[in-house]
Amino acid sequence: MNHLPLIIKREYFTKVKNKSFIVMTFLSPLIMIALIAVVAYLSQLNNDKHRTISVLDETGYLEDVFQDTENTNYTNLNGLSLEDAIVLVKEKEDYGLLYVSKANSLDDIEGHVKFYSEDSPSLSIISGIEQRIEKRLKEKKLELDGVSMAQIEASQTNIDIAQESFDGQKSSKIDNVVKLAFGGAAGYLLFMFIIIYGNMIMRSVIEEKTSRIIEVIISSVKPIQLMMGKIIGTSLAGITQFIIWVILGGVLMFIVSAIFGIDLAQVQSPQQEMVNQAMQAGDPQVMAENLITAISNLPLLNLIIAFLFFFIGGYLLYSSLYAAIGAAVDNETDTQQFMLPILMPLMLAVYVGVFTVIEDPHGTVSTVFSFIPLTSPVVMLMRIPFGVPLWQQGLSLLLLIGTFVFAVWFAAKIYRVGILMYGKKPTYKELFKWLKY
């Protein structure tokens, strides 16, 4: 008798009809959007702040260095003494006073620059001022050596390396960014999915144990059927929740930006900064074209198929382990000691993905970790946009499936013994013994 569809149906509808699940499904995107809106609003607020910086330059070298910008005005206090300048700046409640005392020569000047302010100034302002002074001094020094301003300006070059693979496929820097974005999103999605819904599976196994219904169920169905039904049912509920999140999040994002006029896309995340750098404020139309070619350059079909397989394989592998943990313990507080061995490889996969795949997608570390079954789903998903030979993908998938089958066998063993064990928190040694029952 195949009860799998029945079990999946029950698991799915119990999850979906659960009140806290419904609340989470509809509240989470609201909270997320609200959070983004608040951050966007606050960073705008911060940018709008207007400040005045007074400059007292006794050397005369730094004339014209400080031009007013949108948010910062510079006032020249030349001629005043330092004491008077400080009093004046305090009175005006300026942001601060940049003071360059008299130096004998250009080489001498570096020890003579000081910044006075009420509170410690922001790092970006200080480094901005430093950069300007350095640039000016460099130019002055070059002029002293007989290089004219025109020559200095003429020496500036801007290089944008055109990339082309051996088989003639053109690409640009933006390609890499797009690849990273796709790979990173896929890997991160899998990671989140495993953590959220793996836990849900574990809790539902524990619930069956604590409500003591398990023996009734187990006298009707095989433990492995129950376990697989749980995993699949919960995953379907998870996918439902995810789709609602994406749709609701998109709609809300649109509404919020329309109503409040906050450009949510302007919230700067590290990735976006990278995109910006890669784009380097070029012609927007060219950039858009580049973006489209970059996306179409991706091995899209491969990406989608591999995503499906690695996502499902990786998720099932981890969820069967979560189910085994749920079966081994009586309550959630006891799960901690068994969670660590699951979370470790998962975290490792994400770190390897973030730090080594970005640096060198086909390096030894990335390649090895994209074969090890517990890390391969995340790492391989991040590598694939950069082009991974099919035999590697196949081998990795084969290893993953092999491990999955083993994990299900292992989990089912723990499960069938564990679900009928009450009262005692098992040790690893006991778990090992259960395998032989």
Add this chain to the structure above:
Amino acid sequence: MNDLLVANSVSKSYGNFKALNEVSIAVPKGSIFGLLGPNGAGKTTLIRIINQITMPDDGNVMLDGQPLTAEHVRDIGYLPEERGLYKSMKVGEQCLYLAQLKGLSKSEAKTRLKYWFDKLEIGDWWNKKIQELSKGQAQKIQFIVTVLHQPKLLIFDEPFSGFDPINANLIKDEILQLRDEGATVIFSTHRMESVEELCDHIALIHQSNKVLDGKLNDIKRQYKTNTFEIGLESLDKEKVFSEIQAKFEVLPATFKNLNDDIKLNIKTNEQTSPNDLLSFLTSKAQVNHFVEVIPSASDIFIQTVKNN
């Protein structure tokens, strides 16, 4: 084949602990079979093996002459001692789900559930959640779910725990009715008075071994000690008493009697028939109480466990 269920020298070990040691039982069709034993004797392990929850290390179990297969879950209804239901699921949904797991179609399950809900007068619970019911009420649901698919073999592990006497009687009557309709029942309990009331066969498991098994009446016959409770009326109590003592082994009596006369237990040997004893007594005094002492299930249980 008169036995519905036969277990042939079933053994099961957990690590170094032997939970069952070559236990064989035969449960006759249409009987109520008491599976008895002290705590931790191995009853639950045996029941779980019959339900295919655990596999035996050695030996086999036959149901209706066939070795157990996955198909047989339809033929068995099991009410475990550790029982419960999904707390946040509605009663009706839950019953339908569990019934379908036992192989009933949804519509069939609905019809039968309606019958049972009407019979036990709990129709208005259908849309309640289990957590809104009391423990005894949940037990009723559990009982219905166990018997709903009309299995050939019913296994009840402590079915009356959690019931008040009225509901316990109700369930007892249902069990008897199911038996009369042709079901075979394995009944595991520590309440000896219900064994006395219900079981016609028993098996006693002690420290992983079966130590006793057979028809309850046969076993009682084996265990009887030819002892009689006697109440006598006489004017000369001392004389009668010493005359009896000269002829028979006399034990102190514990039974209750209306008359404040001679009360004693007499143990005879195999050669003396009850009639011999009675005619001897009637020649000495007025007999107002004459009962053969039959060992209760509880006595047998305690005696067997102590001797092993």
